[in-house]
Amino acid sequence: MRSAVLAVTRAHTTTATTAGSELVPASGRELLRLLRITALPGPRRDRDHLLHWSAWRRHHQHQAAEAHRRWNNITTAATT
Known part of the structure:
Protein backbone atom coordinates (compact mmCIF):
# COMPACT_ATOMS: atom_id res chain seq x y z
CA MET A 1 0.00 0.00 0.00
CA ARG A 2 2.75 2.44 0.98
CA SER A 3 4.59 1.76 -2.27
CA ALA A 4 1.46 2.48 -4.29
CA VAL A 5 0.92 5.80 -2.53
CA LEU A 6 4.53 6.78 -3.11
CA ALA A 7 4.41 5.75 -6.78
CA VAL A 8 1.24 7.73 -7.45
CA THR A 9 2.55 10.77 -5.58
CA ARG A 10 5.86 10.63 -7.44
CA ALA A 11 4.06 10.36 -10.78
CA HIS A 12 1.90 13.34 -9.83
CA THR A 13 4.87 15.48 -8.77
CA THR A 14 6.78 14.52 -11.92
CA THR A 15 3.94 15.53 -14.24
CA ALA A 16 3.10 18.63 -12.20
CA THR A 17 6.63 19.97 -12.60
CA THR A 18 6.75 22.63 -15.26
CA ALA A 19 9.70 23.49 -17.49
CA GLY A 20 10.30 26.76 -15.64
CA SER A 21 10.27 25.20 -12.17
CA GLU A 22 13.45 25.27 -10.11
CA LEU A 23 12.58 22.06 -8.27
CA VAL A 24 13.45 18.56 -9.35
CA ALA A 55 15.07 -4.62 28.64
CA TRP A 56 13.37 -6.44 25.73
CA ARG A 57 16.32 -5.80 23.43
CA ARG A 58 18.92 -6.96 25.95
CA HIS A 59 16.86 -10.10 26.67
CA HIS A 60 16.65 -10.84 22.94
CA GLN A 61 20.41 -10.35 22.58
CA HIS A 62 20.98 -12.78 25.46
CA GLN A 63 18.76 -15.39 23.82
CA ALA A 64 20.60 -14.96 20.50
CA ALA A 65 24.00 -15.29 22.18
CA GLU A 66 22.88 -18.47 23.96
CA ALA A 67 21.59 -19.95 20.69
CA HIS A 68 24.92 -19.20 18.99
CA ARG A 69 26.84 -20.77 21.89
CA ARG A 70 24.70 -23.92 21.73
CA TRP A 71 25.11 -24.13 17.95
CA ASN A 72 28.89 -23.68 18.20
CA ASN A 73 29.05 -26.44 20.84
CA ILE A 74 27.04 -28.79 18.58
CA THR A 75 29.19 -28.12 15.52
CA THR A 76 32.41 -28.47 17.52
CA ALA A 77 31.27 -31.81 18.91
CA ALA A 78 30.21 -33.02 15.47
CA THR A 79 33.51 -32.14 13.80
CA THR A 80 35.88 -33.58 16.45
Missing part, protein backbone atom coordinates in the same frame (compact mmCIF):
# COMPACT_ATOMS: atom_id res chain seq x y z
CA PRO A 25 10.74 15.90 -8.88
CA ALA A 26 10.63 14.44 -5.38
CA SER A 27 12.31 11.06 -5.02
CA GLY A 28 10.62 8.09 -3.42
CA ARG A 29 12.79 8.51 -0.33
CA GLU A 30 11.90 12.19 -0.07
CA LEU A 31 8.20 11.39 -0.36
CA LEU A 32 8.51 8.71 2.32
CA ARG A 33 10.30 11.16 4.62
CA LEU A 34 7.56 13.75 4.09
CA LEU A 35 4.89 11.11 4.74
CA ARG A 36 6.55 10.12 8.01
CA ILE A 37 6.85 13.73 9.14
CA THR A 38 3.32 14.82 8.25
CA ALA A 39 1.01 11.80 8.45
CA LEU A 40 2.50 9.16 10.69
CA PRO A 41 2.61 9.51 14.48
CA GLY A 42 6.01 10.00 16.03
CA PRO A 43 7.68 7.25 18.05
CA ARG A 44 7.06 6.99 21.76
CA ARG A 45 9.86 8.52 23.78
CA ASP A 46 8.53 8.35 27.32
CA ARG A 47 10.78 6.89 30.03
CA ASP A 48 8.74 3.75 30.74
CA HIS A 49 8.63 2.79 27.08
CA LEU A 50 12.37 3.34 26.63
CA LEU A 51 13.18 1.21 29.68
CA HIS A 52 10.85 -1.56 28.51
CA TRP A 53 12.39 -1.50 25.01
CA SER A 54 15.91 -1.61 26.44
Whole structure:
Protein backbone atom coordinates (compact mmCIF):
# COMPACT_ATOMS: atom_id res chain seq x y z
CA MET A 1 0.00 0.00 0.00
CA ARG A 2 2.75 2.44 0.98
CA SER A 3 4.59 1.76 -2.27
CA ALA A 4 1.46 2.48 -4.29
CA VAL A 5 0.92 5.80 -2.53
CA LEU A 6 4.53 6.78 -3.11
CA ALA A 7 4.41 5.75 -6.78
CA VAL A 8 1.24 7.73 -7.45
CA THR A 9 2.55 10.77 -5.58
CA ARG A 10 5.86 10.63 -7.44
CA ALA A 11 4.06 10.36 -10.78
CA HIS A 12 1.90 13.34 -9.83
CA THR A 13 4.87 15.48 -8.77
CA THR A 14 6.78 14.52 -11.92
CA THR A 15 3.94 15.53 -14.24
CA ALA A 16 3.10 18.63 -12.20
CA THR A 17 6.63 19.97 -12.60
CA THR A 18 6.75 22.63 -15.26
CA ALA A 19 9.70 23.49 -17.49
CA GLY A 20 10.30 26.76 -15.64
CA SER A 21 10.27 25.20 -12.17
CA GLU A 22 13.45 25.27 -10.11
CA LEU A 23 12.58 22.06 -8.27
CA VAL A 24 13.45 18.56 -9.35
CA PRO A 25 10.74 15.90 -8.88
CA ALA A 26 10.63 14.44 -5.38
CA SER A 27 12.31 11.06 -5.02
CA GLY A 28 10.62 8.09 -3.42
CA ARG A 29 12.79 8.51 -0.33
CA GLU A 30 11.90 12.19 -0.07
CA LEU A 31 8.20 11.39 -0.36
CA LEU A 32 8.51 8.71 2.32
CA ARG A 33 10.30 11.16 4.62
CA LEU A 34 7.56 13.75 4.09
CA LEU A 35 4.89 11.11 4.74
CA ARG A 36 6.55 10.12 8.01
CA ILE A 37 6.85 13.73 9.14
CA THR A 38 3.32 14.82 8.25
CA ALA A 39 1.01 11.80 8.45
CA LEU A 40 2.50 9.16 10.69
CA PRO A 41 2.61 9.51 14.48
CA GLY A 42 6.01 10.00 16.03
CA PRO A 43 7.68 7.25 18.05
CA ARG A 44 7.06 6.99 21.76
CA ARG A 45 9.86 8.52 23.78
CA ASP A 46 8.53 8.35 27.32
CA ARG A 47 10.78 6.89 30.03
CA ASP A 48 8.74 3.75 30.74
CA HIS A 49 8.63 2.79 27.08
CA LEU A 50 12.37 3.34 26.63
CA LEU A 51 13.18 1.21 29.68
CA HIS A 52 10.85 -1.56 28.51
CA TRP A 53 12.39 -1.50 25.01
CA SER A 54 15.91 -1.61 26.44
CA ALA A 55 15.07 -4.62 28.64
CA TRP A 56 13.37 -6.44 25.73
CA ARG A 57 16.32 -5.80 23.43
CA ARG A 58 18.92 -6.96 25.95
CA HIS A 59 16.86 -10.10 26.67
CA HIS A 60 16.65 -10.84 22.94
CA GLN A 61 20.41 -10.35 22.58
CA HIS A 62 20.98 -12.78 25.46
CA GLN A 63 18.76 -15.39 23.82
CA ALA A 64 20.60 -14.96 20.50
CA ALA A 65 24.00 -15.29 22.18
CA GLU A 66 22.88 -18.47 23.96
CA ALA A 67 21.59 -19.95 20.69
CA HIS A 68 24.92 -19.20 18.99
CA ARG A 69 26.84 -20.77 21.89
CA ARG A 70 24.70 -23.92 21.73
CA TRP A 71 25.11 -24.13 17.95
CA ASN A 72 28.89 -23.68 18.20
CA ASN A 73 29.05 -26.44 20.84
CA ILE A 74 27.04 -28.79 18.58
CA THR A 75 29.19 -28.12 15.52
CA THR A 76 32.41 -28.47 17.52
CA ALA A 77 31.27 -31.81 18.91
CA ALA A 78 30.21 -33.02 15.47
CA THR A 79 33.51 -32.14 13.80
CA THR A 80 35.88 -33.58 16.45
